[in-house]
Amino acid sequence: MLSENIRKEPIVPVMLRHGERAAIATKIRDAMPLIASAVERNMTWFGQRFPDAACRNGQYPVIDNQEWTTGFWTGQLWLAWEWTGEASYRTLAEQHVRSFGERIAKRDCTNHHDLGFLYSLSCIAGSKLTGDREAKYIALQAAELLMERYHHRCGIIQAWGELDNPEQQGRMIIDCNMNLPLLYQASLATGEPRYAEAAKRHIEQARRYIVREDGSTFHTYYMDVRTGEPRFGNTHQGFSDDSCWSRGQAWGVYGFLLNYLYTGDKKLLALSQTLANYFINRLPDDLICYWDLALTDPNSERDSSASAILACALLELVKQLPVTHPDRESYEALGLKIIESMIDRYFNLTHQQGEGLLNHSVYHFKGNVGVNECCAWGDYFLMEAIARATSSWNSYW
Numbered sequence: 462m463l464s465e466n467i468r469k470e471p472i473v474p475v476m477l478r479h480g481e482r483a484a485i486a487t488k489i490r491d492a493m494p495l496i497a498s499a500v501e502r503n504m505t506w507f508g509q510r511f512p513d514a515a516c517r518n519g520q521y522p523v524i525d526n527q528e529w530t531t532g533f534w535t536g537q538l539w540l541a542w543e544w545t546g547e548a549s550y551r552t553l554a555e556q557h558v559r560s561f562g563e564r565i566a567k568r569d570c571t572n573h574h575d576l577g578f579l580y581s582l583s584c585i586a587g588s589k590l591t592g593d594r595e596a597k598y599i600a601l602q603a604a605e606l607l608m609e610r611y612h613h614r615c616g617i618i619q620a621w622g623e624l625d626n627p628e629q630q631g632r633m634i635i636d637c638n639m640n641l642p643l644l645y646q647a648s649l650a651t652g653e654p655r656y657a658e659a660a661k662r663h664i665e666q667a668r669r670y671i672v673r674e675d676g677s678t679f680h681t682y683y684m685d686v687r688t689g690e691p692r693f694g695n696t697h698q699g700f701s702d703d704s705c706w707s708r709g710q711a712w713g714v715y716g717f718l719l720n721y722l723y724t725g726d727k728k729l730l731a732l733s734q735t736l737a738n739y740f741i742n743r744l745p746d747d748l749i750c751y752w753d754l755a756l757t758d759p760n761s762e763r764d765s766s767a768s769a770i771l772a773c774a775l776l777e778l779v780k781q782l783p784v785t786h787p788d789r790e791s792y793e794a795l796g797l798k799i800i801e802s803m804i805d806r807y808f809n810l811t812h813q814q815g816e817g818l819l820n821h822s823v824y825h826f827k828g829n830v831g832v833n834e835c836c837a838w839g840d841y842f843l844m845e846a847i848a849r850a851t852s853s854w855n856s857y858w
């Protein structure tokens with residue numbers, strides 16, 4: 462689908478009432494020490510190990526550094542350190558950086574594209590915050606491994622599985638938009654354009670094929686590895702092949718925007734807004750989406766993590782759009798109101814060791830994994846959204 466043909470839905474303007482901004486700021490200020498304490502409790506609980514991707518019966522199983530999600534915990538530690546200046550958060554985050562170094566050296570559970578999620582929030586963040594040269598070098602090794610998944614004829618990074626797996630060859634997924642910043646960072650670090658060139662080619666293929674004419678997205682899309690031609694889209698975690706998986710759409714809103722930040726390509730900025738408007742128009746009253754945007758039954762499970770990602774993207778859009786842009790004020794109001802809703806209705810106020818921060822996420826509904834639980838990225842993006850709302854936060858992405 463050429464983005465020239467993609468329809469951007471209008472949104473109903475949203476404004477903050479008089480005093481609402483200050484009231485939200487107070488709620489956020491009150492929540493921040495609770496979050497920092499919850500992170501501290503979990504430091505004791507997880508020790509040198511990591512939370513699993515999602516909670517099971519309200520608590521994270523403790524795992525080694527092997528899932529695609531372990532960097533979200535490191536990202537929380539870096540944010541908690543930025544908020545409080547407490548050395549213990551930084552000390553553990555630096556130990557994580559070394560763990561990520563061992564993981565990449567051993568290629569331990571690295572045969573997937575989520576190296577961007579893992580290494581942006583651990584090693585790129587560490588290198589940006591403390592100037593750690595080893596962290597930068599480890600991130601470069603991760604970028605090198607991610608490049609092995611780049612298929613030249615298709616111009617995409619293969620999402621999952623071994624590179625010779627016929628079921629997975631030529632398959633890209635919307636989530637990958639968030640993994641590409643690792644490649645741009647590698648070009649910046651080395652001066653070698655090949656990493657950024659692969660990222661630009663992938664995002665162009667995602668722009669053309671993963672986005673549908675109505676501004677929704679496929680979760681996954683197959684290219685023909687023999688010809689490089691497009692084949693078809695389908696879903697893995699969404700409701701159906703022609704529905705719109707909420708978190709995928711959130712990865713799209715944020716991921717196209719992050720790629721705009723590195724490339725300056727205005728088409729990506731416009732596409733991020735198109736996807737955002739489609740998402741906004743399908744939010745329930747409390748602004749926390751159901752796990753698929755096709756769902757309208759109020760008894761459907763929510764995916765709070767997708768709304769947390771959306772809030773981060775909306776607050777970044779506010780930074781990128783001119784003050785005269787007609788949707789800018791609404792994006793800001795919605796970003797802040799999503800944070801308010803997460804704090805008022807979805808925040809785990811009775812946090813115990815091993816529990817998460819943001820209730821009511823869905824990892825994989827049909828696989829019955831992490832349904833109506835906290836998840837590692839939901840907790841992380843709640844914190845990132847708060848960082849964005851309270852400071853001129855210097856992004857880890």
Ligand code: GLY
Pocket residue numbers: 636698708824
């Ligand atoms: N990137 C996988 C997910 O969002 O569940």
